[in-house]
Amino acid sequence: MKQVDTFAYEVVPGEKVTLVAKLTGLPSDAVTVSKPFETVAGAADPTWDFVVPTQNATNYTAFAEVSFVQPAQGAQAVISVQSSIAGTLSGPFQIPPIDEASADKDPGFTFWLK
Numbered sequence: 001m002k003q004v005d006t007f008a009y010e011v012v013p014g015e016k017v018t019l020v021a022k023l024t025g026l027p028s029d030a031v032t033v034s035k036p037f038e039t040v041a042g043a044a045d046p047t048w049d050f051v052v053p054t055q056n057a058t059n060y061t062a063f064a065e066v067s068f069v070q071p072a073q074g075a076q077a078v079i080s081v082q083s084s085i086a087g088t089l090s091g092p093f094q095i096p097p098i099d100e101a102s103a104d105k106d107p108g109f110t111f112w113l114k
Contacts, residue, residue: 001083001090002114007107009093010114013057015085017111018049019064020092025075026068034063052113060111068100075100081109 001017002010011017020043021031028046033039037048052060066077076099082091098105 001081003081003091003093004112006095008110008112009081009083011052011060011083011111012085012114013052013054015052015083016049017052017081017083018047019062019109020080020082021046021064022078022080023076024078025072026066026077030067030069030071031077031079032065032067034065036060037062052111057113059113061108062111063106063108066098066105068105071100079107 001015004010019033019037022045023030031046033048036050038050040047040049064079068075076097078094078097080092080094082089095107
């Protein structure tokens with residue numbers, strides 16, 4: 001994976017892309033991520049991943065939604081993006097923290113097929 005900008009990345013078929021949310025003052029269900037990502041059960045931090053298909057692959061866009069319902073003071077979510085393919089790791093790339101005052105609490109991530 002190559003980071004193009006804060007929310008855009010180049011990926012290749014067969015690459016596993018993972019989003020991890022480090023939460024402060026928020027419950028573990030405060031962040032949801034859209035398809036094509038799937039929740040990784042049992043992860044220490046909220047985690048989602050998907051594998052770029054090796055056939056009929058295309059560009060992908062996914063959104064993370066951060067909910068601030070009765071958050072603790074200083075609550076925030078820090079989401080990182082990383083990938084792996086054939087034992088080679090890329091990242092983690094971190095987006096700016098999302099807190100209650102953030103203008104965009106639902107960042108979109110774009111994964112371009114290289």
